Amino acid sequence: MIPFTYEKADSPAAAVAAVTATPGAKFIAGGTNLLDLMKFQIETPTHLVDIRDLPLTTINDTGDGGLRIGALVTNTELASHPRVKRDYGVLSRAIVAGATGQIRNKASVGGNLLQRNRCPYFYNTDLPCNKRVPGSGCSALGGISRSLAVIGTSESCIAQNPGDMAVALTVLDAMVETIDAAGRTRTIAIADFFRLPGDTPETEFALQPGELITSVTLPPPLGGTHHYHKVRDRASYAFAIVSVAAVLNKDGTGRVAFGSVAPKPWRIKAAEAVLPAGPAAVVSTAFKEAKPREDNAFKILLAERTLALVIAKGSA
Amino acid sequence: MDFTTPSGQNPIDRLKIVGRPVTRIDGPLKVTGTAPYAYERHDVIPNQAYGYVVGATIAKGRIVRIDTGAAKAASGVIGVITTLEYKPAAPPQRQTANLFGGAEVAHYHQAVALVVAKTFEEARAAAHLVKVDYQAAPGKYDLAGEASGAKPSADPNEGQDAEIFDRVGDFDAAFAAAPVKLDETYTTPCETHAMMEPHASIAAWNGDKLTVWTSSQMINWAKAGLAKTLGIPAENVRVQSPFIGGGFGGKLYLRADALLAALGAKAVGQPVKVTLQRPLIINNGTHRSATIQRIRLGAAPDGRLTTIGHVSVSGNLPGGMPEPAVGQTKLLYAAPNREIYLKLAALDLGEANDMRAPGEAPGLMALEMAMDEMAEKLGIDPVEFRILNDTQTDPRDPQRRFSERHLVECLRTGADRFGWSRRNGTPGAIRDGKWIVGMGMAAGLRLNLLMPSAARIRLDRDGRLTVETDMTDIGTGAYTILAQTAAEMMGVPVEAVTVILGDSASPVSAGSGGQWGANTSTSGLYAACLKLRGAVSARLGLNAEDAEFADGKVRSGNRSIPLAEAAKDGPLTGEDGIRFGDLDKRYVQASFAAQFAEVGVDSFTGEVRVRRMLAVVDAGRVLNPVTARSQVIGAMTMGVGAALMEALAIDMRHGCFVNHDLGGYEVPVHADIPHQDVIFLDHPDAISSPMKAKGIGEIGLCGVAAAVANAVYNATGVRVRDYPITLEKHLAKLPRIA
Numbered sequence A: 001m002i003p004f005t006y007e008k009a010d011s012p013a014a015a016v017a018a019v020t021a022t023p024g025a026k027f028i029a030g031g032t033n034l035l036d037l038m039k040f041q042i043e044t045p046t047h048l049v050d051i052r053d054l055p056l057t058t059i060n061d062t063g064d065g066g067l068r069i070g071a072l073v074t075n076t077e078l079a080s081h082p083r084v085k086r087d088y089g090v091l092s093r094a095i096v097a098g099a100t101g102q103i104r105n106k107a108s109v110g111g112n113l114l115q116r117n118r119c120p121y122f123y124n125t126d127l128p129c130n131k132r133v134p135g136s137g138c139s140a141l142g143g144i145s146r147s148l149a150v151i152g153t154s155e156s157c158i159a160q161n162p163g164d165m166a167v168a169l170t171v172l173d174a175m176v177e178t179i180d181a182a183g184r185t186r187t188i189a190i191a192d193f194f195r196l197p198g199d200t201p202e203t204e205f206a207l208q209p210g211e212l213i214t215s216v217t218l219p220p221p222l223g224g225t226h227h228y229h230k231v232r233d234r235a236s237y238a239f240a241i242v243s244v245a246a247v248l249n250k251d252g253t254g255r256v257a258f259g260s261v262a263p264k265p266w267r268i269k270a271a272e273a274v275l276p277a278g279p280a281a282v283v284s285t286a287f288k289e290a291k292p293r294e295d296n297a298f299k300i301l302l303a304e305r306t307l308a309l310v311i312a313k314g315s316a
Numbered sequence B: 001m002d003f004t005t006p007s008g009q010n011p012i013d014r015l016k017i018v019g020r021p022v023t024r025i026d027g028p029l030k031v032t033g034t035a036p037y038a039y040e041r042h043d044v045i046p047n048q049a050y051g052y053v054v055g056a057t058i059a060k061g062r063i064v065r066i067d068t069g070a071a072k073a074a075s076g077v078i079g080v081i082t083t084l085e086y087k088p089a090a091p092p093q094r095q096t097a098n099l100f101g102g103a104e105v106a107h108y109h110q111a112v113a114l115v116v117a118k119t120f121e122e123a124r125a126a127a128h129l130v131k132v133d134y135q136a137a138p139g140k141y142d143l144a145g146e147a148s149g150a151k152p153s154a155d156p157n158e159g160q161d162a163e164i165f166d167r168v169g170d171f172d173a174a175f176a177a178a179p180v181k182l183d184e185t186y187t188t189p190c191e192t193h194a195m196m197e198p199h200a201s202i203a204a205w206n207g208d209k210l211t212v213w214t215s216s217q218m219i220n221w222a223k224a225g226l227a228k229t230l231g232i233p234a235e236n237v238r239v240q241s242p243f244i245g246g247g248f249g250g251k252l253y254l255r256a257d258a259l260l261a262a263l264g265a266k267a268v269g270q271p272v273k274v275t276l277q278r279p280l281i282i283n284n285g286t287h288r289s290a291t292i293q294r295i296r297l298g299a300a301p302d303g304r305l306t307t308i309g310h311v312s313v314s315g316n317l318p319g320g321m322p323e324p325a326v327g328q329t330k331l332l333y334a335a336p337n338r339e340i341y342l343k344l345a346a347l348d349l350g351e352a353n354d355m356r357a358p359g360e361a362p363g364l365m366a367l368e369m370a371m372d373e374m375a376e377k378l379g380i381d382p383v384e385f386r387i388l389n390d391t392q393t394d395p396r397d398p399q400r401r402f403s404e405r406h407l408v409e410c411l412r413t414g415a416d417r418f419g420w421s422r423r424n425g426t427p428g429a430i431r432d433g434k435w436i437v438g439m440g441m442a443a444g445l446r447l448n449l450l451m452p453s454a455a456r457i458r459l460d461r462d463g464r465l466t467v468e469t470d471m472t473d474i475g476t477g478a479y480t481i482l483a484q485t486a487a488e489m490m491g492v493p494v495e496a497v498t499v500i501l502g503d504s505a506s507p508v509s510a511g512s513g514g515q516w517g518a519n520t521s522t523s524g525l526y527a528a529c530l531k532l533r534g535a536v537s538a539r540l541g542l543n544a545e546d547a548e549f550a551d552g553k554v555r556s557g558n559r560s561i562p563l564a565e566a567a568k569d570g571p572l573t574g575e576d577g578i579r580f581g582d583l584d585k586r587y588v589q590a591s592f593a594a595q596f597a598e599v600g601v602d603s604f605t606g607e608v609r610v611r612r613m614l615a616v617v618d619a620g621r622v623l624n625p626v627t628a629r630s631q632v633i634g635a636m637t638m639g640v641g642a643a644l645m646e647a648l649a650i651d652m653r654h655g656c657f658v659n660h661d662l663g664g665y666e667v668p669v670h671a672d673i674p675h676q677d678v679i680f681l682d683h684p685d686a687i688s689s690p691m692k693a694k695g696i697g698e699i700g701l702c703g704v705a706a707a708v709a710n711a712v713y714n715a716t717g718v719r720v721r722d723y724p725i726t727l728e729k730h731l732a733k734l735p736r737i738a
Ligand SMILES: Cc1cc2nc3c(=O)[nH]c(=O)nc-3n(C[C@H](O)[C@H](O)[C@H](O)COP(=O)(O)OP(=O)(O)OC[C@H]3O[C@@H](n4cnc5c(N)ncnc54)[C@H](O)[C@@H]3O)c2cc1C
Pocket: A026, A027, A028, A029, A030, A031, A032, A033, A034, A035, A036, A051, A071, A072, A075, A097, A098, A099, A100, A103, A106, A107, A108, A109, A110, A111, A112, A113, A114, A115, A162, A163, A164, A165, A211, A212, A213, A214, A237, A238, A239, A240, B663
C-alpha cells in the first residue's frame, strides 16, 4: 500500500468535488474490495474520499411501484428488506449467495456493482495482465482460465464478472443513478453499465472519472417465481463457477441472465425469448458466439444444466 | 528411560485423568485472544522493525542485478538485504531448497531480498520498489511430462539403506494369470497446508546470541536449522514457539521467515519480525507433491488378492525426497505377489515436503479407490472385500506381526453404525429430489512413528507441578494431554499442573509431526515423572517401589503424606526422556481407520456435497477423547478438501502455483461439513509405549478422500481417477436430464 490521504465527505456533491479535485483520488465505501486491491498495489489511489456518511442509506418506494436503493445500503440490509424479499426475490437470493455475512454487512450496493474481477493473474502483480497494466499482455490466455469467461471476451482479456448481485439486477432491468463532477445526474441501464473488454479491458464500467453512484432503481415488480442458483466448488464462501438468475412465469416465458460466464452478467434477449423451448435452446442461443478455453468449456454445459434445474424448480 | 520391552501395568493404567474428556487447558487463552502467537509478540523485545520478503518472479535462472536504491530511499525503510550479498544457506536436515543467498533461482518466489522498515506497510510498499533483473532459464514444471524419466527412489520413511523395490513372489506372472484384474492410473494434485496462521518470526541478537520467537512444529529442528543456515553454534540459538496456529507439516521445517528475520536483524542492528505473505507460503514454502500412481490388483474369483502392484511417481527439486505414497500398500492387505515402489522426477517447482499423513494421504486416495473398483469387478461388498484381504502380519515378512491391528473391527463397527447395509451397490440407484445419493468407504493405515522425547517436571512448595519440554501444541491439545499425564502420574488434579511448551531451553521433545507427538511426548513426560516420584519417595523416606501417588498424597504402607510435603524444603525436579528400542522393527506399529461417507451429487449441476461421515479409529489408548476427536474431525475435513476441491494450479509457462491465496485455493468451509462422527476402539497398545497410545493426528485423514470419491462414484456411476473431483470431471457423463 502506498501512502494516501483521506477525507470524509458529507454530501454527494462534496464527494464528487473532492474526488475530482485530486488526481488519482477514489471513493471508498465498505472497502472490502478496494482495500484488498490497495494492499497488492493493484489499485493505487493517492487520496480516498470516504462516502459512508452520505445520506444514501435508505430504500424507498418510487412513485411507479418500484424501489430506489441508496448506493450505501449494505448488502445485508438490501437482501433482508421486506419488499425486496417479497417482490424481488431474485435479488435477495443473489446477494445472500455472495461472500459471507461479515462482508455483506460492510459491502455497499455501489461498491458491489464496481467490484473488480477475480482472474488469478489480475491478482499476481508479477505477471502480465492487460487489465492491471494496459498493454502488458494477458497471462490467462494460455494459462489457468477455469474460472474465466467463455463469451464476450477479447484477445486482450478473458476475465469474468464474478458478482452475484449484478446478475439479479440485470434480470430485473435495474437502473443506476449517478452524479458527476459538474453536478449532473444521469441514469444508466444496467445492461449498459458493464463494458466488454475489447481493446480496453482496463475500462470495466460506464462511469466517468469522479462519477458517483447515488442509487439503483428497480422497476415495478415483475411477478413470476424468482430464482438464483449459484454453482460453486464448495457450499459457501466461494465465487460462482456459473450462476443463473431467472424470473419465470407460469406459461414458461420469463427472464434469465447468467453470471460468471462473461465480462458482464450475460443476458441475451433472443435467448430469453426461447425459454419455453427449454434450457438447451436458451443456452445455444445465448452462447452462440462463445469462445471458451479448453479448461472452461464446461461452463456452457453447466449453464444449460443449471438453467434446467432452475426451470425444474420453477415448475415444481 | 529405554523402552525396549512391552509395557506392563503402570500408573497410567489407573485412567483417573488420562483417557478422560478434559477440555483444553489453553482454551481460555485462545478464545480470549490472549494466547501469544509469534507475529503479535510485541512485548518480548522492544524496537521491533518489520521485514517484508521479496520473492523471485521467475522459477529458474539467475539474478543478474538487484537495484535496491529506490527501496532504500523509501519512507520508513531501515535497511534492505539481498540474496546477492550472502552465500547460499546450507539447507537444514531433510530440507532441499536454498532459503536465501546466491544468484541462482531454483523455484518461483524463492526469497531474493528482505526490506526492513519501521512499519509493515512501509516495508511492503518499499518491497515493490526492489528491482531485480533476471536471466531466466527453462524449467520443468509438469509432472506428467517428466514422469517417463522419473527414477526409482527409496522410501524416506524406511530409512536410507531401505530397499527401493518391495518385491515379493512373482508379480508379473501372477498378475498375468489373475482371473480378475485391475490396472488403473490415479492422479493427485499438489496441495498446500493452508494452516490459518502464516509462518512468522521475530529475531533479536544479543551479541552473537540469537533469540527467535516463531511458529514451529519442531523446536529443535528450527534451532538446528537456524544454526546451520546462519553458520553459528546451536547453543547460541534460542527458539520459542508456545502457540502455533496450525502447521499440518508446513511448519516442520525452517522457512525463510525465520532465517530472514535473523539476517535482517543482524543487518539493521535491531529486532526484526517477518511473516510470509500467503502467496509466499504457497510458492516459497513447502507443498505436498502431486502424484501419478499406477495400481495393479489381481484376485481370485473368491475375492482373495493374488497380486498388488503400486508405483507412485512424484516430483521435487533436484535432491529432494519423493512423496512416499506407497507405504500403506506394503502393509494394508495380504497378497502373495507384490511389486511396490516409488519414482521421483526432478521438477523446478518449490520444495515438496511433508504434509499431514505424508505418503498415506495421497497413496490411499489411489489404493482405496482401486480397492473399490476391484470389489465391484468381483461383485463383492467393499467392506467384505477388505476384511477378506486383511493381514495380521507384515506381508513381506510373515514372522513380523502387527503390535495391535483391529482394522476388521473398525470396518465392521463402521459398517454397522453407518448403516452400510442400506447402500445400493448399483450406482445412481438412490435419489433424493434432485440429489443422487451415494455411499462410499475406505480403509486407512498410518505408521506409528516413534521419536525420542524428553521432559522435566518440578514439584514446588505449594504442591504445584510445572512441566517443561520443547514439545509444541499446534492446535492439537498437547498442553492438555501433558497436564493429564503429569496429573495421573503424580496423583494431583489437572488444575495443579502448569505446562510450558515450545522453548528450546527446555528438554528436547519429539515435537509435533508424523502423528508421533502425543504418544511420544507423554511417554517422555512419563519417564520424567518416574524420576520425580523417585525423588519424592526418597525425600519422604518412602519406598519408591510401592509408593502410591493419589489424591494429592503419597501413600506407602500405612503412611500417607501430602505430596507438597516433599517440596517443603525446596522444589524437586525429575528430568528424563523416552528412548525407543527396536520394538518398531520387531512389530509393525500402526493406527487404523475405517472411513465412511455419504454424498449427494446434484443431478443437474454435478456439484458434490458431503452429507455425513463416520470414522472408526483404532489408535491404541485414547489419551483424551475430546482432543482426539478434534484431531479426527479436522482430518476428515481435510480429506473432504482433498477429495473435492483442493489443488494447486500450476502455470506451466511460469512454473508457479497460480491460486496462491485462500480465495483461489479452496478448503472446506462449515457448510461443506454437515455431520461427522468418530468412534474410537479401545485397544491399548503396550508395544507402542508406556502410554499404550498410538498416533491419531494423521490416521483421521487416511482413506477419507477415497471414501468420499467412492461415494461419488456410487452416486454417479462415473469413476473420476483424477483428484480433486470437481464437477466438470463428471458433468458431461452424468445422466441426461429431461
Ligand atoms: C473474501 C471475499 C469474498 C467475496 N465473495 C463474493 C461473492 O461470492 N459474490 C460477490 O458478488 N461478491 C463477493 N465479494 C465481493 C464483495 O461483494 C465486494 O467486495 C463488495 O460488494 C464491495 O463493496 P464495498 O462497499 O466494500 O466496495 P469498496 O471496496 O468500498 O469499493 C469498491 C469500488 O467501488 C468504488 N465505489 C464504491 N462505492 C461507490 C459509489 N457509490 N460510486 C462510485 N464508486 C464507488 C470504489 O472507489 C472502489 O473502486 C467478496 C469479497 C471478498 C473480500
